[in-house]
Amino acid sequence: MTKNNILKEIKAAYRRPYGYFxxxxxxxxxxxxxxxxxxxxxxxxxLSNKITQFNEKxxxxxxxxxxxxxxxxxxxxxxxxxxxxxxxxxxxADKIDIEIDFWKLLWxxxxxxxxxxxxxxxxxxxxxxxxxxxFLFKGKKEDSEVDTPKKTVAQTVEHLFDMLFDLxxxxxVVNNFNLGYANDIHNINIAIPQLELLDKSxxxxxxVTEFEHKRTIVAEGILDKSNEQASIKLYSDDSLxxxxxxxxxxxxxxxxxxxxxxxxKHKVRDDLKQEVSGIMSAKNMQLxxxxxxxxxxxxxxxxxxxxxxxxxxDIEFDSNSTVILNQLAIHPYIYYSRGPSExxxxxxxxxxxxxSILFNSLPNGLFDNFTGIKVSGQLSYHGYFKMDFATPxxxxxxxxxxxxxxxxxxxxSTDFRKINETFEHHIFENDKEVKSIVLGTxxxxxxxxxxxxxxxxxxxxxxxxxxxxxHGGFSLGAFRESIIANVKTKRFARGxxxxxxxxxxxxxxxxxxxxxxxxxxxxxxxxxxxxxITTKERMFEIYVNIIEWxxxxxxxxxxxxxxxxxxxxxxxxxxxxxxxxxIPSPKGFLFLFxxxxxxxxxxxxxYKLVLLRMVEHEKISQQEADAAIIHVSIVGAAKNLLDNxxxxxxxxxxxxx
Numbered sequence: 276m277t278k279n280n281i282l283k284e285i286k287a288a289y290r291r292p293y294g295y296f297x298x299x300x301x302x303x304x305x306x307x308x309x310x311x312x313x314x315x316x317x318x319x320x321x322l323s324n325k326i327t328q329f330n331e332k333x334x335x336x337x338x339x340x341x342x343x344x345x346x347x348x349x350x351x352x353x354x355x356x357x358x359x360x361x362x363x364x365x366x367x368a369d370k371i372d373i374e375i376d377f378w379k380l381l382w383x384x385x386x387x388x389x390x391x392x393x394x395x396x397x398x399x400x401x402x403x404x405x406x407x408x409x410f411l412f413k414g415k416k417e418d419s420e421v422d423t424p425k426k427t428v429a430q431t432v433e434h435l436f437d438m439l440f441d442l443x444x445x446x447x448v449v450n451n452f453n454l455g456y457a458n459d460i461h462n463i464n465i466a467i468p469q470l471e472l473l474d475k476s477x478x479x480x481x482x483v484t485e486f487e488h489k490r491t492i493v494a495e496g497i498l499d500k501s502n503e504q505a506s507i508k509l510y511s512d513d514s515l516x517x518x519x520x521x522x523x524x525x526x527x528x529x530x531x532x533x534x535x536x537x538x539x540k541h542k543v544r545d546d547l548k549q550e551v552s553g554i555m556s557a558k559n560m561q562l563x564x565x566x567x568x569x570x571x572x573x574x575x576x577x578x579x580x581x582x583x584x585x586x587x588x589d590i591e592f593d594s595n596s597t598v599i600l601n602q603l604a605i606h607p608y609i610y611y612s613r614g615p616s617e618x619x620x621x622x623x624x625x626x627x628x629x630x631s632i633l634f635n636s637l638p639n640g641l642f643d644n645f646t647g648i649k650v651s652g653q654l655s656y657h658g659y660f661k662m663d664f665a666t667p668x669x670x671x672x673x674x675x676x677x678x679x680x681x682x683x684x685x686x687x688s689t690d691f692r693k694i695n696e697t698f699e700h701h702i703f704e705n706d707k708e709v710k711s712i713v714l715g716t717x718x719x720x721x722x723x724x725x726x727x728x729x730x731x732x733x734x735x736x737x738x739x740x741x742x743x744x745x746h747g748g749f750s751l752g753a754f755r756e757s758i759i760a761n762v763k764t765k766r767f768a769r770g771x772x773x774x775x776x777x778x779x780x781x782x783x784x785x786x787x788x789x790x791x792x793x794x795x796x797x798x799x800x801x802x803x804x805x806x807x808i809t810t811k812e813r814m815f816e817i818y819v820n821i822i823e824w825x826x827x828x829x830x831x832x833x834x835x836x837x838x839x840x841x842x843x844x845x846x847x848x849x850x851x852x853x854x855x856x857x858i859p860s861p862k863g864f865l866f867l868f869x870x871x872x873x874x875x876x877x878x879x880x881x882y883k884l885v886l887l888r889m890v891e892h893e894k895i896s897q898q899e900a901d902a903a904i905i906h907v908s909i910v911g912a913a914k915n916l917l918d919n920x921x922x923x924x925x926x927x928x929x930x931x932x
Contacts, residue, residue: 319342322342322350326338333359333410333411333413334359334360334410334413335357335358335359335360335410335411336356336357336358336359336360337355337356337357338355338356339352339353339354339355339356340353340354341353341354345374348374348375348376348388349372349373349374349375350372350373350374351370351371351372351373352368352370352371352373353369353370354368354369354370355367355368355370355371358407359407359410362405362407362410363398363400363407364398364407365397365398365399365407365408366395366396366397366398367395367396367398368392368393368394368395368396369393369394369395370391370392370393370394371390371391371392371393371395372389372390372391372392373387373389373390374387374388374389374390374444375387375388376388386441387441387442387443387444388444388445388446389444389445389446389447389448390444390446390447390448391447391448391449392448392449392450392452393450393451394450394451395449395451395452395453396452396453396454396455397453397454397455398453398455399454399455399456399457400456400457400458401456401457401458402458402459403459427586427587427588428585428586428587428588428589428590428613429547429548429549429585429586429587431585432541432549432551432585433543433549436503436541436549436551440500440503440541443498443500443505444472444500445472445475445500446472446473447470447471447472447477447498448470448471448472449467449469449470449471449479450468450469451467451468451469452466452467452470453465453466453467454466460524461486461524462485462486463483463484463485463520463521464483464484464485465481465482465483465520466481466482466483466484467479467480467481467482468480468482472498475497475498475499475500476495476496476497476498477494477495477496477497477498478493478494478495478496479493479494479495480492480493480494480512481493481494483520485520485521485524490511490515490517490518491511491512491513492509492510492511492512492517493509493510493511493512494507494508494509495507495508496508502540503540503541503542504538504539504540504541505538505539505540506536506537506538506539506554507536507537507538508534508535508536508537509532509534509535509536510533510534510535511533516531516532516533516559516561517531517532517533517534517535518530518531519531526564527564527565528562528563528564529561529562529563529564529571530560530561530562531560531561532557532558532559532560532561533557533558533559534557534558534559535556535557535558536554536555536556536557537553537554537555537556538553538554539551539552539553540552540553544584548584548585548586549584549585550582550583550584550585551582551583551585552581552582552583553580553581554578554579554580554581555578555579555581556576556577556578556579556599557574557576557577557578558575558576559573559574559575560573560574560577561573561574562574567641567791568640568641568791570640570643571640572638572639572640572641573638573639573640574600574601574638575601576599576600576601577599577600577601578597578598578599579596579597579598579599580596580597580599581593581596582595582596588612588613588614588615589610589611589612589613590610590611591608591609591610591611592607592608592609592610593608594606594607594608594622600636600638601635601636601637601638602632602635602636603632603633603636605623605625606623606624607621607622607623608620608621608622608623609621616663616664616665617663617664617665618661618662618663618664619660619661619662619664620660620661620662621658621659621660622658622659622660623656623657623658624656624657624658625654625655625656625657626655627653627654627655627679628653628654628655629653629654630650630651630652630653630654630678630681631649631650631651633654634648634649634650638791641791641795642791642794642795642798643688643689644687644688644689644783644784644795644799645687645688645689645795645798646687646688647685647687647688648683648685648686648687649683649684649685650681650682650683650684651680651681651682651684652678652679652680652681652682653678653679653680653681654676654677654678654679654681655676655677655679656675656676656677657673657674657675657677658673658674658675659671659672659673659674660672660673662758662762664762667758667759667762667763668759670755670758670759670762672751672754672755672758673751674749674751674754676801676805678805678806681806683802683806689783691799691802691803691808691809692808694782694803694808694809694813694814694817695808695809695813696715697713697714697715697716697717698713698714698715699711699712699713699714700712700713700714700782700817700821702821702829709827710827710829712820712821712829712830714817714820714821720820720830720832720833721820721830721832722816722819722820722830722831722832722843723816724812724813724815724816726843726844727815727816727819727831727843728843728844728846728851730846730847730848730851731819731831731843731846731851731854731855732815733851733889733892733894733895734848734851734852734854734855734885734889735774735819735854735855735858736774737855737885737888737889737892737894738852738855738856738858738885739773739774739777739855739858740753740773740774740775741888741892743773743774743775743811743815744811746773747804747805748773748775748776748800748801748803748804748805749773749775749776749797749800750771750773753771753772753773754771755771756771757771758771773800774814774815774818775800775803775804775814776796776797776800777818777822778814778817778818778821779796779799779800779803780792780796781818781821781822782817782821783799784796784799819831820832822858822861823861823862824837824854824857824858824861825837825838825857825861825862825864825913826861826862826916828861831843831854834854835850835854836911836912837911837912837913838850838853838854838907838909838910838911838913839907839908839909839910839911840910840911840912848895848899848903849882849903849904849905849906849907850907852882852885852886853907855885856878856881856882856885864913865916865917868909868917872908872909872917873906874905874906879905882903882905883905886900886903887900
């Protein structure tokens with residue numbers, strides 16, 4: 276066939292119906308052939324540029340001895356090292372094989388198909404002055420003149436999961452991987468002899484050595500790149516619990532469990548919201564941290580089967596999610612919107628259920644007062660919270676734990692009924708007992724309810740809890756007002772505790788602040804008040820006799836003598852208001868006074884507020900309020916502290932010398 280005939284055939288092919296695809300396909304084939312021929316120099320040039328940029332940005336030395344290519348998108352690096360310049364190597368590996376998705380790469384999206392790693396060691400060290408890994412967090416910031424548009428919440432989540440699952444390979448083979456960390460007083464090594472991810476599943480043994488303690492953890496799970504889901508299960512290969520390394524050294528904490536399971540799945544819903552669902556669970560978990568509890572906490576089962584929905588500006592914890600704590604299962608709902616008006620909505624509803632489920636589910640070591648308690652009957656709970664941060668006064672807050680035929684069959688470690696008897700109360704500071712008080716008439720300092728001056732009762736009530744004798748232990752109005760005040764001031768400026776709650780904190784709970792203390796406090800208040808274990812008068816009586824009223828001063832009788840050198844029965848209205856004023860901060864009474872012993876401005880305003888409340892609640896007349904002299908004379912032992920105010924504040928560590 277002559278040259279002219281060939282040209283005629285090509286032109287004829289182009290004129291046929293499928294001829295319109297001839298040239299694009301030809302160009303694509305040409306580019307593929309060219310890429311196959313030139314891929315090695317192109318990849319080497321691309322890789323060299325990226326390594327140079329990385330090294331310059333992080334003051335690093337990333338290097339390899341050799342590179343080879345296989346097919347269109349596979350590369351092998353040999354004898355790899357990564358380190359900060361002139362520092363000990365952070366990473367050393369004999370060989371890393373990587374295969375990427377060629378078609379996604381054409382769209383400038385890096386998606387890993389497979390990874391093979393041989394003899395890789397990551398060695399991290401730190402001493403008092405040097406380390407070999409922090410350089411990775413000190414990279415030079417790149418200047419950018421282009422303002423990238425702000426992503427919505429949904430777009431951010433979609434981007435993160437696309438990036439995460441792009442980096443998860445379909446096939447992963449690891450032979451002899453070691454991760455080590457050492458400093459002057461601690462060392463840990465994690466070794467994985469072999470790991471294979473095949474057909475979306477994997478299983479391997481992880482050897483963890485911390486100091487001389489060695490244990491082996493089995494890890495198995497699924498990494499499904501195409502369906503964007505992953506799961507992992509951790510358990511011991513022997514009868515011992517799995518304990519998480521590093522926590523004891525770094526946080527003086529401990530976490531152990533028989534089995535832990537984690538699952539994560541991402542999908543785009545029909546309404547274009549991003550849905551992230553999953554499971555987090557652990558069996559026979561042991562926890563310790565001083566912020567959690569003073570003792571080890573035991574959990575037979577804890578799990579969270581969750582569904583999170585992400586919109587353009589909002590995040591939703593779906594009420595179809597299930598949180599399980601031992602035997603108790605709840606379905607909370609949480610919604611947060613960052614705009615155009617910032618909002619937070621939370622709700623929890625638990626229809627009638629056996630009360631024993633709640634008390635049997637309280638973790639051992641976390642609710643000491645209820646250990647061993649046996650109850651009968653049923654409970655139900657309703658809670659709802661809605662806050663628009665632009666208009667905090669519109670806050671809606673509802674909370675109610677109801678009971679049906681509830682009874683305490685057997686008390687736990689604390690028998691709350693003994694509050695009605697004479698008993699000895701022990702007071703601790705910094706885990707040391709500083710005082711014991713007998714709460715009964717055999718104690719000469721004990722003040723029975725009927726002997727508490729009316730003015731002192733009213734001053735305390737108007738200052739701390741005006742509706743104490745009417746509410747059932749909780750004041751939703753006070754809670755609501757405290758939340759509004761804290762939102763407006765953007766700090767914790769006001770609490771919502773009732774006298775019942777303050778009494779329970781002083782009487783039954785230690786001074787360690789942890790996440791369980793508030794829940795235990797609320798449960799005890801509910802038991803005392805709703806089950807009518809004692810009277811309001813007895814609660815108020817104990818409260819007045821045990822609360823701190825100054826440095827080492829407990830109870831109203833001691834306070835009256837310490838400040839005014841008189842008995843409680845002789846206190847004036849102004850002196851009673853003063854005693855109520857220092858309840859929130861009893862050790863800081865020295866700050867209430869100016870150098871001339873007059874009250875500071877905020878205490879004068881406080882007096883006026885308490886007097887106003889007394890008038891509004893018809894505790895005193897307007898004439899009595901107008902006649903009140905807002906001044907007290909400190910003539911008791913407290914006078915010595917005021918006379919040497921500066922030295923007293925320094926001694927009590929309230930100011931610096």
